[in-house]
Amino acid sequence: MLMTVRTRAIREGTGAVDEAALLTYYGCTPDDWEEVADERRFVEFIDERLMVHSPVGLAHQSIFDFVYRIMGACVERQALGRVLAGPFVMELSYLRKFEPDIMFLLPATAMRLADDRLVGAADLVIEIASPSTRAYDSGEKREAYRVGGVRDYWMIDPAKRLVTLDRPAGHEIASTTVGVVRSETCIGFWLKAEWLWADPLPTVEFCLAEILAS
Numbered sequence: 222m223l224m225t226v227r228t229r230a231i232r233e234g235t236g237a238v239d240e241a242a243l244l245t246y247y248g249c250t251p252d253d254w255e256e257v258a259d260e261r262r263f264v265e266f267i268d269e270r271l272m273v274h275s276p277v278g279l280a281h282q283s284i285f286d287f288v289y290r291i292m293g294a295c296v297e298r299q300a301l302g303r304v305l306a307g308p309f310v311m312e313l314s315y316l317r318k319f320e321p322d323i324m325f326l327l328p329a330t331a332m333r334l335a336d337d338r339l340v341g342a343a344d345l346v347i348e349i350a351s352p353s354t355r356a357y358d359s360g361e362k363r364e365a366y367r368v369g370g371v372r373d374y375w376m377i378d379p380a381k382r383l384v385t386l387d388r389p390a391g392h393e394i395a396s397t398t399v400g401v402v403r404s405e406t407c408i409g410f411w412l413k414a415e416w417l418w419a420d421p422l423p424t425v426e427f428c429l430a431e432i433l434a435s
């Protein structure tokens with residue numbers, strides 16, 4: 222299939238930069254998204270716009286790896302469901318396709334998995350903010366997650382040292398820099414917010430032992 226002028230521009234990295242400093246392409250279609258989305262980049266589609274994410278920084282990557290490993294081990298040991306990471310796709314509708322940093326799926330939700338996407342909302346979504354995505358994660362994406370039915374939404378902001386919990390998405394129940402942050406969809410999984418800001422980060426083994434002992 223030949224690339225259109227629009228999708229060629231996306232692959233070449235030329236486009237408009239919106240207020241959140243995401244590379245944004247307007248007037249796009251789901252077919253454009255299907256053509257340019259791949260395993261090497263985060264590309265989201267919302268209401269005829271393609272949102273192309275910049276490469277993440279070290280703080281984002283370190284916290285992502287820490288949370289993903291702890292959650293994955295916790296879920297596996299307790300047979301709670303399944304954990305996935307972006308750029309795996311959560312398709313909330315024909316015009317809304319997202320690639321969350323981390324998703325947790327209960328067994329019943331995992332039945333909606335296709336080879337290349339989850340059809341419908343994950344039970345828990347965790348996004349790790351960067352300067353370029355902070356407004357997007359807490360604004361437009363948050364609203365889309367609310368409409369799409371995400372039951373549990375965590376926003377981790379390393380720069381602000383802040384964890385914000387929505388339950389469901391769009392309904393904030395807590396915002397904290399310290400203390401236990403607990404999921405009510407991934408039962409038995411929790412973190413201490415202060416773990417996320419420690420330098421160096423605590424070991425996964427130490428944190429997992431504390432979680433499983435509680």
